[in-house]
Structure formats: C-alpha cells, structure tokens
Amino acid sequence: MNKKTFLVTAILGLILVGGSVFGFITWKMNANSFKGIAIPLKGLNGELKDKLGDRWESAFQKVLSDEEVLKEIAEETEYAAKLGVPSDEAVSHLKEAIKVRFVKRKDSIEIGLVGKRKQNEDLTKIAEFIYTRAVKDVVEDEPSFQQYLDLAEKAKADAQSPQEPSE
Numbered sequence: 653m654n655k656k657t658f659l660v661t662a663i664l665g666l667i668l669v670g671g672s673v674f675g676f677i678t679w680k681m682n683a684n685s686f687k688g689i690a691i692p693l694k695g696l697n698g699e700l701k702d703k704l705g706d707r708w709e710s711a712f713q714k715v716l717s718d719e720e721v722l723k724e725i726a727e728e729t730e731y732a733a734k735l736g737v738p739s740d741e742a743v744s745h746l747k748e749a750i751k752v753r754f755v756k757r758k759d760s761i762e763i764g765l766v767g768k769r770k771q772n773e774d775l776t777k778i779a780e781f782i783y784t785r786a787v788k789d790v791v792e793d794e795p796s797f798q799q800y801l802d803l804a805e806k807a808k809a810d811a812q813s814p815q816e817p818s819e
Contacts, residue, residue, distance in 0.1 A: 680769065686751065687775035688764015689783040695803075705754055708790065708797055709761050712752045715789040716763075716782065722746050729781050734774040735767060750782065 691708070693701045715721055722743045726732065732742040749765045763786065764779040791798040 683769045684766060685769040685772055685775065686762075686764055686766050687772055688751070688762045688779045690755075690758065690760040690762050692758075692760045694759050701759075704796055704800075705761060707794055709752055709754050711790045711794045711797070712761070712763055712786055714793070715786045716750050716752060717747065718789075719743065721785065721789065722750075725778075725782055725785055728785075729778045731778060734778070735771055 693705050696704060726742040726746050731737065731746055732739040735745075737745045746765075749767060750763075751766055752761065752763050754761050763783050765775045765782070767775045787797075787801070791801070
C-alpha cells in the first residue's frame with residue numbers, strides 16, 4: 653500500500669470515527685431525563701403511608717394542573733427561554749412536562765419535570781421552584797402535609813444539633 657492510499661484511508665477512518673463519536677454524544681444529550689424533588693414517606697406506617705401518599709399525590713397533581721399556577725411558574729422560572737419553547741406554548745408544554753408520581757421502590761412521591769439530558773441543570777432549578785410553589789397550595793388543601801413538613805424540619809434540626817454527652 654502506498655502513502656497516498658494509506659493517507660486517504662486514515663483520513664476517511666478518522667472522519668468516520670469522529671462522526672460516530674459526535675453522533676453518540678448528541679444522541680445521549682438528547683435522551684429524556686427526569687429531574688425532580690422526592691418527598692420520602694419512609695417514616696410513615698403502611699396503611700397511613702398509602703392513605704396520605706395518595707391524598708398528597710392527588711393534591712400536588714391538582715395544584716400543578718391549574719393554569720394560573722403553571723403560568724406563574726413559567727413566568728418566574730423563564731421556562732420558555734431556558735428550555736427553548738415558544739413563549740405562547742410555555743404553559744401547555746410545562747403542563748405536559750410536569751410529573752407527579754408515587755415511586756414504590758423508593759417509597760416517595762416525586763415531583764419534577766421531564767426534558768432533555770442537556771437541560772438537566774435548568775430542569776433541576778425549575779423542579780425546585782415547582783415544589784416550593786406547589787407546597788403553598790397543597791398545605792391549604794391537605795393540613796396533614798404541613799404536619800409532615802413540621803416533623804421533617806424537627807427531625808432535621810435534631811440531627812444537626814450537637815448531642816449532649818450522657819453520663
């Protein structure tokens with residue numbers, strides 16, 4: 653094989669490998685991704701967990717299907733600009749992207765967004781805002797959720813406070 657043939661073959665091989673790597677990376681970055689906040693239900697007993705979990709999940713779904721709440725979320729988080737959605741379609745796109753679901757193996761309610769992997773950072777920030785915004789309305793509908801939040805805060809504070817030495 654002469655130098656010219658070898659050089660052409662090597663260049664074509666590099667183009668093929670480079671194109672394949674670029675295609676793979678692009679494919680992975682455009683894969684679907686879910687980013688959200690999990691509300692753990694591990695401390696609750698079986699029947700109470702099922703009952704409260706269902707009520708809280710439906711309360712979050714109700715709040716996050718309200719057009720006014722979605723409009724507020726879209727405006728506050730600049731949803732259309734961050735995710736590349738036309739501004740007149742932001743609310744309908746957000747309504748489709750928000751997911752509230754009970755995950756049995758994690759024993760938690762997850763509230764978040766479905767988007768592309770390349771948008772993970774923005775999805776995480778928007779999901780945090782969605783959670784904090786929805787909690788306000790859920791607490792009004794389900795006072796038991798406020799009790800749960802209070803207990804979680806107390807447990808967190810107890811865990812962070814220094815332990816007194818026992819004698």
